[in-house]
Amino acid sequence: xxxxxxxxxxxxxxxxxxxxxxxxxxxxxxxxxxxxxxxxxxxxxxxxxxxxxxxxxxxxxxxxxxxxxxxxxxxxxxxxxxxxxxxxxxxxxxxxxxxxxxxxxxxxxxxxxxxxxxxxxxxxxxxxxxxxxxxxxxxxxxxxxxxxxxxxxxxxxxxxxxxxxxxxxxxxxxxxxxxxxxxxxxxxxxxxxxxxxxxxxxxxxxxxxxxxxxxxxxxxxxxxxxxxxxxxxxxxxxxxxxxxxxxxxxxxxxxxxxxxxxxxxxxxxxxxxxxxxxxxxxxxxxxxxxxxxxxxxxxxxxxxxxxxxxxxxxxxxxxxxxxxxxxxxxxxxxxxxxxxxxxxxxxxxxxxxxxxxxxxxxxxxxxxxxxxxxxxxxxxxxxxxxxxxxxxxxxxxxx
Amino acid sequence: xxxxxxxxxxxxxxxxxxxxxxxxxxxxxxxxxxxxxxxxxxxxxxxxxxxxxxxxxxxxxxxxxxxxxxxxxxxxxxxxxxxxxxxxxxxxxxxxxxxxxxxxxxxxxxxxxxxxxxxxxxxxxxxxxxxxxxxxxxxxxxxxxxxxxxxxxxxxxxxxxxxxxxxxxxxxxxxxxxxxxxxxxxxxxxxxxxxxxxxxxxxxxxxxxxxxxxxxxxxxxxxxxxxxxxxxxxxxxxxxxxxxxxxxxxxxxxxxxxxxxxxxxxxxxxxxxxxxxxxxxxxxxxxxxxxxxxxxx
Numbered sequence: 001x002x003x004x005x006x007x008x009x010x011x012x013x014x015x016x017x018x019x020x021x022x023x024x025x026x027x028x029x030x031x032x033x034x035x036x037x038x039x040x041x042x043x044x045x046x047x048x049x050x051x052x053x054x055x056x057x058x059x060x061x062x063x064x065x066x067x068x069x070x071x072x073x074x075x076x077x078x079x080x081x082x083x084x085x086x087x088x089x090x091x092x093x094x095x096x097x098x099x100x101x102x103x104x105x106x107x108x109x110x111x112x113x114x115x116x117x118x119x120x121x122x123x124x125x126x127x128x129x130x131x132x133x134x135x136x137x138x139x140x141x142x143x144x145x146x147x148x149x150x151x152x153x154x155x156x157x158x159x160x161x162x163x164x165x166x167x168x169x170x171x172x173x174x175x176x177x178x179x180x181x182x183x184x185x186x187x188x189x190x191x192x193x194x195x196x197x198x199x200x201x202x203x204x205x206x207x208x209x210x211x212x213x214x215x216x217x218x219x220x221x222x223x224x225x226x227x228x229x230x231x232x233x234x235x236x237x238x239x240x241x242x243x244x245x246x247x248x249x250x251x252x253x254x255x256x257x258x259x260x261x262x263x264x265x266x267x268x269x270x271x272x273x274x275x276x277x278x279x280x281x282x283x284x285x286x287x288x289x290x291x292x293x294x295x296x297x298x299x300x301x302x303x304x305x306x307x308x309x310x311x312x313x314x315x316x317x318x319x320x321x322x323x324x325x326x327x328x329x330x331x332x333x334x335x336x337x338x339x340x341x342x343x344x345x346x347x348x349x350x351x352x353x354x355x356x357x358x359x360x361x362x363x364x365x366x367x368x369x370x371x372x373x374x375x376x377x378x379x380x381x382x383x384x385x386x387x388x389x390x391x392x393x394x395x396x397x398x399x
Numbered sequence: 400x401x402x403x404x405x406x407x408x409x410x411x412x413x414x415x416x417x418x419x420x421x422x423x424x425x426x427x428x429x430x431x432x433x434x435x436x437x438x439x440x441x442x443x444x445x446x447x448x449x450x451x452x453x454x455x456x457x458x459x460x461x462x463x464x465x466x467x468x469x470x471x472x473x474x475x476x477x478x479x480x481x482x483x484x485x486x487x488x489x490x491x492x493x494x495x496x497x498x499x500x501x502x503x504x505x506x507x508x509x510x511x512x513x514x515x516x517x518x519x520x521x522x523x524x525x526x527x528x529x530x531x532x533x534x535x536x537x538x539x540x541x542x543x544x545x546x547x548x549x550x551x552x553x554x555x556x557x558x559x560x561x562x563x564x565x566x567x568x569x570x571x572x573x574x575x576x577x578x579x580x581x582x583x584x585x586x587x588x589x590x591x592x593x594x595x596x597x598x599x600x601x602x603x604x605x606x607x608x609x610x611x612x613x614x615x616x617x618x619x620x621x622x623x624x625x626x627x628x629x630x631x632x633x634x635x636x637x638x639x640x641x642x643x644x645x646x647x648x649x650x651x652x653x654x655x656x657x658x659x660x661x662x663x664x665x666x667x668x669x670x671x672x673x674x675x676x677x678x679x680x681x682x683x684x685x686x687x688x689x690x691x692x693x694x695x696x
C-alpha cells in the first residue's frame with residue numbers, strides 16, 4: 001500500500017487538523033493521517049462534508065472517538081455536515097478533585113463501620129510484607145502503600161477454565177483424521193498409528209467493575225492497581241463505575257503501572273462522586289454485557305454497595321447479569337469490618353444474584369478473590385463476616 | 400473497474416439494490432472501492448452492517464464470500480487446507496499404476512486441485528469479489544493478527560505452492576458488535592463507520608423500498624411504532640431488520656394498517672425479551688398510531 005496521492009494544496013490544513021485531533025486525545029497515528037490524506041484526495045477536500053467524512057472514516061477508530069471528532073471538526077472548520085451526531089454526547093468532564101480525603105457520605109450509611117475510622121497503624125514496627133498483606137489498604141501510610149503496590153503488581157487474574165472449540169494434539173482423545181492422514185502421506189501411504197486430539201481449555205473472560213465513588217476512595221487506587229495487574233492476563237475487561245460508566249481496559253494496558261494509573265485518572269470523569277450502581281450496571285449490560293462481554297464470563301464487582309439510586313433497579317440488573325455471566329463475584333472492602341452486615345440497601349438487593357461474596361480490603365483478600373475467580377476456591381463468601389449466609393448464594397435464583 | 404466515481408454514484412448504485420445509505424456510508428463505500436480499504440462496521444444488531452456486504456456484492460455483480468468468525472477460528476478454517484483423503488487416494492492410484500517417479504508424484508500431491516480454498520483464499524482468488532468478515536470481535540487476538548496480514552497485503556503464502564496474490568483486491572466488509580475491543584492495528588487499516596438507527600424518514604424509505612408490496616399506511620405506522628419503541632428504555636432496541644419483520648408479519652396477517660391490538664399481538668416479531676414486551680404493553684399504541692395518522696393524513 002503505497003501512497004499515490006500527490007500532496008494537495010490543503011495538506012498543511014489537513015495536517016493541522018490531525019494534530020488538533022491528537023491533542024484532543026484521539027489516537028491519530030501517522031498511518032491514519034496518511035489514509036486521511038489519501039481519502040481527502042480521492043474526494044473533494046474543499047467540500048466540507050467530504051472532508052468531514054474523510055476524516056471521520058479514517059481517523060476515528062471507536063464510537064467514543066466520534067464525539068471528540070465532532071467537537072474538533074467544529075472548532076477547525078465550523079459545524080459538521082449535520083450527519084448523525086453520536087448519541088452518547090458527553091459533557092466535558094468536570095475538574096476532578098484529587099486528594100479530597102473524605103469519609104463516606106454520612107447519610108447513606110447509618111450503621112456498620114461508620115463510627116470506626118480506618119484503623120490507625122497499631123503495631124507498625126514490623127511492617128513486613130506478610131503483615132501488610134492482611135492490612136486494610138485504607139489505613140496505610142505512604143511507604144506501606146508503595147509496598148502494597150509492589151505486592152499488587154504481582155497479580156495475574158485468570159478466569160475459570162472452560163472448554164474451547166479448538167483442539168490440540170493429545171495422547172488421549174478423539175481420532176484426529178486430518179493429522180493421521182497427513183502422517184500417512186508423509187510415509188508414502190504406509191500405515192501409521194492413529195493420531196488423537198482433544199479439546200483445549202481456555203480461561204474465561206474476566207470483567208472487573210471497579211467502584212470509584214466517594215465511599216470507595218480509600219480503596220480505589222489499590223483496586224485499580226489490582227485491575228492493572230489483572231489486565232495483563234489479556235482476557236480481562238475493566239470498567240469503572242461511580243456516577244458514570246467508563247471502560248478503562250485500554251488505559252490499563254500500559255505496562256507501567258503509574259502510567260496506566262495516570263491514563264485512567266485522565267479517562268475517568270467521576271472520581272469520588274456518588275454511586276448509581278443500578279443505572280450504571282444497566283448501562284454496562286446494554287452497551288457491552290449483553291452483546292457478549294459478560295456472556296459466559298466471570299464478572300467481579302469491587303464495590304461497597306452503597307447505592308444512591310433505587311435498590312430495586314439494582315436488584316433487577318443483578319438478576320440480568322446473573323443470567324448472562326458464568327459467575328458473579330462481589331468483593332466488598334467493608335466486609336472485613338467487624339460487625340459488618342450487608343444491610344446497605346444496594347448490597348442487600350444485589351446479594352441474591354451473587355455467586356460469591358468476598359472481602360476486598362487487603363492484598364490477602366484480593367489474592368483470595370483471584371482464587372475465587374480462577375474457580376480454585378468455590379467456597380462462596382465463607383469465613384468471616386455476617387454476609388456469609390446470604391453470600392453463599394448456591395441456590396442460584398433463576399428468573 | 401466499477402465505474403463508481405463519486406460518493407453520490409456509490410449511493411445511487413446501492414439504492415438501486417434497495418439498500419439505502421446515509422452520507423457517511425456512501426463516502427465509506429466509495430473510498431473502500433477507490434483506496435482498496437476494508438470498511439469496519441460497528442453498531443447495534445440489526446442496523447444493516449451485514450446487509451451492506453450483500454448490497455455491495457450486488458452492485459459490483461460479484462460473489463459474496465462470507466467468513467463467520469467464532470472463538471477458536473484458525474487459519475485452516477479461514478484460509479486454506481489440503482484435501483488429505485484425495486491426496487492419499489491419488490498416491491494409492493499412482494502406486495497401483497506403477498508410477499515410480501517420486502519427484503513428480505510429490506509435485507502432483509501438492510497441486511492446486513488438492514487445495515481446499517476457505518473463504519479468505521477464495522476471496523483473493525475470485526475477481527471481483529466481496530468478502531464479509533462477520534463478527535470479528537468473536538475471534539481471538541491471534542486470528543486478528545493473522546487477518547491483519549492477509550488484509551494489508553492481499554496475499555497468502557502457501558509453503559508448497561508459493562505466494563498467491565489477488566490481482567484485484569476484494570472489497571472487504573468487517574463487522575463487529577463491540578463485545579471486545581478489536582485491536583487498533585487492524586482498525587487502522589480500515590475505514591471506520593458507526594451505524595446508528597435511522598430516523599423516521601429514512602427508515603420508512605427503507606421499508607418501502609424493501610417491501611414494495613406492502614400498504615404505505617402499514618409501513619408508515621409500523622415505522623412510527625418502532626421509532627417510539629426505540630425511544631423507550633429497552634434491553635434490546637429493535638433494529639431495521641425487526642421493523643421489516645414486523646411489517647412482514649402484519650402483512651402476512653392480511654392487515655392494511657396496524658391496529659393497536661394487532662400490533663400488540665405481533666410484538667413478538669420486534670421485541671425478544673419479556674421485560675421489553677412488558678414495557679411496550681404499557682405504551683399507548685393507539686395514541687402513537689393516531690398521532691402519526693393525523694400527521695400525514
